[in-house]
Amino acid sequence: MTDPTPAVAPRNPVSRMVAAFGRFWWEFLIGDTPELFVGAVLVVGLVALVCVDHGARAWAAVLLPVLVAGLLGSSVWRAKRRGAS
Amino acid sequence: MIATTTVHSGSIVLAVAVFLACAVEMVEALTIVVAVGSTRGWRSALEGTAVALLVLGALVVALGPAIVRYVPLGTLRLVVGGLLLVFGLQWLRKAVLRASGLKAKHDEDAIFARHVEELSGTGAGRGRDATAFVVAFKGVFLEGLEVVVVVITLGTTSHDLGLAALAAAAAIVVVGAVGAAVARQLSSVPENAMKMGVGLMLVSFGTFWSGEGVGVHWPGSDLAIPVLVGVYGLGAWALVVSLRPGSAAKISALLPGAGGSANHD
Numbered sequence A: 001m002t003d004p005t006p007a008v009a010p011r012n013p014v015s016r017m018v019a020a021f022g023r024f025w026w027e028f029l030i031g032d033t034p035e036l037f038v039g040a041v042l043v044v045g046l047v048a049l050v051c052v053d054h055g056a057r058a059w060a061a062v063l064l065p066v067l068v069a070g071l072l073g074s075s076v077w078r079a080k081r082r083g084a085s
Numbered sequence B: 001m002i003a004t005t006t007v008h009s010g011s012i013v014l015a016v017a018v019f020l021a022c023a024v025e026m027v028e029a030l031t032i033v034v035a036v037g038s039t040r041g042w043r044s045a046l047e048g049t050a051v052a053l054l055v056l057g058a059l060v061v062a063l064g065p066a067i068v069r070y071v072p073l074g075t076l077r078l079v080v081g082g083l084l085l086v087f088g089l090q091w092l093r094k095a096v097l098r099a100s101g102l103k104a105k106h107d108e109d110a111i112f113a114r115h116v117e118e119l120s121g122t123g124a125g126r127g128r129d130a131t132a133f134v135v136a137f138k139g140v141f142l143e144g145l146e147v148v149v150v151v152i153t154l155g156t157t158s159h160d161l162g163l164a165a166l167a168a169a170a171a172i173v174v175v176g177a178v179g180a181a182v183a184r185q186l187s188s189v190p191e192n193a194m195k196m197g198v199g200l201m202l203v204s205f206g207t208f209w210s211g212e213g214v215g216v217h218w219p220g221s222d223l224a225i226p227v228l229v230g231v232y233g234l235g236a237w238a239l240v241v242s243l244r245p246g247s248a249a250k251i252s253a254l255l256p257g258a259g260g261s262a263n264h265d
Helices: A015-029 A034-053 A057-082 B002-040 B042-070 B075-100 B108-120 B130-157 B161-182 B191-214 B221-243 B247-256
Strands: none
Touching: A015 B075, A015 B130, A034 A057, A034 B075, A034 B191, A057 B075, A057 B191, A057 B221, B002 B042, B002 B130, B002 B161, B002 B191, B002 B221, B042 B130, B042 B161, B075 B130, B075 B191, B075 B221, B130 B161, B130 B191, B191 B221
């Protein structure tokens, strides 16, 4: 018979530090609002694509704040629908 | 003349953003330190606080100049702008939800009472107290890490790390002095309004720098930052008003043809 509860090997200080570092950045950037992280990446990516076209570049200075404001609005309304997390 | 004006407007917004961010986090840290000091003795609580501030300062000194030296400016602006954008949106979202009453406000009194209850459970000895030291250190260090990120990101992209560090140090001194004077009345600090202000500035800096990083040409250069603060401020205000309970009924009452459906009292 084998032991059904194998002992968990104690983690060394380095892996604990790496895990804590990763946890900090996860909480810092994503936390309970992953839509803000994903949305910000998409918004900046879209504006980068707009800036490739020199004719459309002039609109980027207007487009970026509008998209960011829209992202904030949609996240806040999402929170309202979920009962303000 | 224009260059001087733009440099000053950017520097002022930078200093205000760092000062407010640091002040908000310091209020939260101070709540913990005051709870530790008043229940287990001030000596170890203040030692834990001082060591945490030293470690945080060392992080800024070690990381800030290295980032400026080794990371290309375009990459720095894009990455830092993205970081500030995400971080600022989180702060602003929380502040909007609190201002509109959809989320409970940060209650320093409740946090203070909880810490006092936890720390009173075990007896404090004379002299140095390891528990008081560790709790004060952790409180200040963890709250301060966010400030370190704000100081480094804003300071390096603006090429004014010294001003950002100075603004953070000023906030520590001011909040520390006010905290010493009012002691347990930290709940009277308008924390949500400060958080709203910081969120607006972080999102504005984030928009500006990430835009610069991908090739956006801002009209007026650095002067676009205060304009962005104003635009986002209006947007946040509109969100708060529209989210307040009863606002939908009030709006529908103003619309023609809404009939008697606006009976919200």
